[in-house]
Amino acid sequence: MHILVIEDDREHSEFIENVLTGAGHSVESVGQGDEGLLRARSKDFDALIVDRMLPEKSGLRMVQEFRSGGGVTPALFLSALSEVDHRVEGLEAGGDDYLAKPFAPAELIARVEALGRRHSQNETPVTILKVGDLEMDLLARKVVREDTIIDLQPREFKLLEFLMRHAGQTVTRTMLLEKVWNYHFDPQTNVIDVHISRLRSKIDKEFDRQLLQTVRGAGYCLEG
Amino acid sequence: MPRGLKSGPLAFVWTTTFRLALVYAVLFALFSAGMLAYFYTATVGAMRSETIVRLESELQTLAVAWNSGGPERLEQSLLERAFVRVRDFTYQFETGAGDIIIGDLPRMPVDTSTVLAEPQSVTFEIERARPGGDPNISTIEGRILRLGDGSILLVGIKMDERIMLVSRVTRAVATAAPIGIILALIGGYFSSRYAARRAEGLSRIAEAVMGGDLSQRADIGETGDEFDRLSERLNAMLTRLERLMASTRHAGEAIAHDLRSPLSRLRNRLEATMSLPLDKETAEDTLEQTIVEIDQLLATFNAILRLSRVNEASTAKFSMVNLSELAEEMAELFEPACEDSELSFSAQISPDIGICGDRALLAQAVSNILDNSIKYTPPGGEIALELSRGSDGLSIMVRDSGPGISVDDRDRVKQRFVRLDEARTQPGSGLGLALVDAVAELHHGKLVLGSSVQDDPGSGLLVTLKLP
Structure with a gap:
């Protein structure tokens, strides 16, 4: 992926650059909102990473202007302000995701990759999701693997749907709690892991090939 | 010393209290003067005009006597009056040349050369010797008239006692007013000294606090x-x-x-x-x-x-949160984790309970409580989540069959970083319950720790998040 980082703190921007290039992405960075806006408009990036607190033009305003100018590149806000209402503000300004500092590198990579995927999906409505021999019918709300119908609880269905939409990508526990449960907090215990292991026992237990993988120190990945 | 603050012996002059006292003193003086002026004109003026009417009518009666019977008749009338024991009037009847015909006075007290046939008002004083004392001086109000043969008739009346009284009262008030003003200023001085002293005390405290002494x-x-x-x-x-x-x-x-x-x-x-x-x-x-x-x-x-x-956080960004839904979702989120730890989990959630609050924080609080219970309840135990509305507000209760917390430690564990010795072996920051407590406080609620079975701390922990 080709990613534009707009962050005024040099050290922090270098850190992000290292993390993302380490994950195989190409990164450009700028330090100011105006410059970022110009660059974002002139080139086709797969994702923008925008610090909310920029000198002069704030990240919030930058993305707002970018959106009102017709820019569609997905944007991830970085901020030290982790309050939910700030998150809402960020999403209302046209951001697609919100990540509070400090964050784990894996979290950043997972979220940026999830953004890029959304971008490339191009809004075509999908009714069937397929990962390997696992198939999900979104309309009939049915999941089938090798002709075996898999019976899922509503939340398990949602969880699997999210994993399938992001097949091949690492998703973190926080992302799952946010996107599947719609809660923004840190559970202290392994609540998400237990849900995953339940889901795993339903979709993988009877089969040779394990689709749902644990990514150590990061989260999970569904791979066909 | 900050600008505007004065010090020294005259500092009290700059206090609000003293300036108010000063303003009141001035107002009092103005009011007293006005009141006196009104009082004086209203009483003295009225009495004086009444006296003049009486004088006039007496003078006219005597003039009529002169007209009907000449000087003899007038003299007769005056003589008759002389025998009345108590009388207000003083009379003097003289010829045009200045010889006394009949009269109370040793001589005419006023210059008669300008007296005309029309009655005129005059004022004069007479002295009456008193035994063994200063002569008594009375002010006499009179009407004087030149009769047809050139003789002069004067009727006078001693100033009414009431007028004297009014004058005395007026004089007393006029003397008292400055005393009142002085008293007001003294009162102002003392009360402003009190105010200044108290304010000074408070500002000294503020200064000490600014200097870092919070005690x-x-x-x-x-x-x-x-x-x-x-x-x-x-x-x-x-x-x-x-x-x-x-x-x-x-x-x-x-x-x-x-x-x-x-x-x-x-x-x-x-x-x-x-x-x-x-x-x-x-x-x-x-x-x-x-x-x-x-x-x-x-x-x-x-x-x-x-x-x-x-x-x-402030309560400004609160919104309506469906607490029943939140509790259901938390139950759903945590149920597998309980099962995984071999704990039986049950939830009893009253429907349709809403609260104005912060959804993420409330969820975090409930999650922290459940996390704690899962961490410390040994396998085979049970955890129950309950949401109910009582007469004293809402309660979110989490009951477990773990070791509980002794009564002495219950307040302590709500503080930051306090971890009981039993908990040292478990991962954790010691911030979980502190956060729940802070969330409760933010929502004007309370975090209450108790035991699953009342008065039996060994029966497990009962955590109640009380919300209004």
């Missing part, structure tokens, strides 16, 4: 006046501030303490690994352990940040 407290008098109330508030504020400062200091020390041991452990492990011949497996193991530990450190940092965020 200072303002004196509180017994009158319960506005200064006492202000002092009480100030003291309460200082107490809260002092507690906050202490807790911040405590938190800082606790953070340092809590983070130092895992960091040094980390460092030691890395150093030990470095001294070994590095094969891939050892390196991976060490790195993985290191990452786990660092993640725990990060989690602690996040918990600290979250806690301070809650402490600073």
Whole structure:
């Protein structure tokens, strides 16, 4: 992926650059909102990473202007302000995701990759999701693997749907709690892991090939 | 000394109280003067005109007597009057040449050369010798008239006693007014000294606090006046501030303490690994352990940040939260985790309970309570989540069959970084319940710790989040 980082703190921007290039992405960075806006408009990036607190033009305003100018590149806000209402503000300004500092590198990579995927999906409505021999019918709300119908609880269905939409990508526990449960907090215990292991026992237990993988120190990945 | 504040012996002049006293004194003086003027004209003026009417009518009666019977008749009338024992009037009847025909006075008290046939008003004084004292001086109000043959008739009346009384009252009030003004100023001086002294006391406290001494407290008098109330508030504020400062200091020390041991452990492990011949497996193991530990450190940092965020949060961004739905979702989220830890989980959630609050924080609070119960309840136990509405508000209750918390420790565990000895073996930051407490406070609620079976701390922990 080709990613534009707009962050005024040099050290922090270098850190992000290292993390993302380490994950195989190409990164450009700028330090100011105006410059970022110009660059974002002139080139086709797969994702923008925008610090909310920029000198002069704030990240919030930058993305707002970018959106009102017709820019569609997905944007991830970085901020030290982790309050939910700030998150809402960020999403209302046209951001697609919100990540509070400090964050784990894996979290950043997972979220940026999830953004890029959304971008490339191009809004075509999908009714069937397929990962390997696992198939999900979104309309009939049915999941089938090798002709075996898999019976899922509503939340398990949602969880699997999210994993399938992001097949091949690492998703973190926080992302799952946010996107599947719609809660923004840190559970202290392994609540998400237990849900995953339940889901795993339903979709993988009877089969040779394990689709749902644990990514150590990061989260999970569904791979066909 | 800040600009505008005066010091020295005249400092009281600049106090609000003294300036008010001054304004009142001036107003009092103006009012007294006005009142006196009115009182004087209203009473003295009225009495004087009444007297003049009486004088006039007496003069006319006598003039009629002269007209009908000449000087003899007039003299006769005056003689008759002379025998009345108590009388108001003084008479004097003289010829045109100045010889007394009949009269009370040794001589005409006024110059008669200008007296005309029309009655005129005159005022004069007469002296009456008193035995063994100063002569009694009376002011006489008179009407004087020149009769047809050129003779002069004067009728006078002694100023009414009432007028004298009024004059005396007026004089008394006029004397008293300055005394009143002086008293007002003295009162103003003392009350402004009191106000200045109290204000000075308060500003000294403020100065001490600015200098870093939070232990200072303002004196509180017994009158319960506005200064006492202000002092009480100030003291309460200082107490809260002092507690906050202490807790911040405590938190800082606790953070340092809590983070130092895992960091040094980390460092030691890395150093030990470095001294070994590095094969891939050892390196991976060490790195993985290191990452786990660092993640725990990060989690602690996040918990600290979250806690301070809650402490600073305002209720301004609250919105309606469906608490029943939230509790259902929490139950759904945690049920598998309970099962995984071999705990039986049950939930009893009253429907349609809503509250104005912060959804994420409330969820975090419930999650922290459930986390705790799962961590400390041994396998085979049970955990119950309950949401109900009672007469005293809403309660979110989590009951477990774990070891519970002894009565003495219940308040302590709500503080930051307090971890009971039993909990040292479990991962955790010691911030979980502190956060729940902060969330409860933000929602004007309360965190109450009890035991699953009343008065039996061994029966498990009952955590109640009481919300209004």
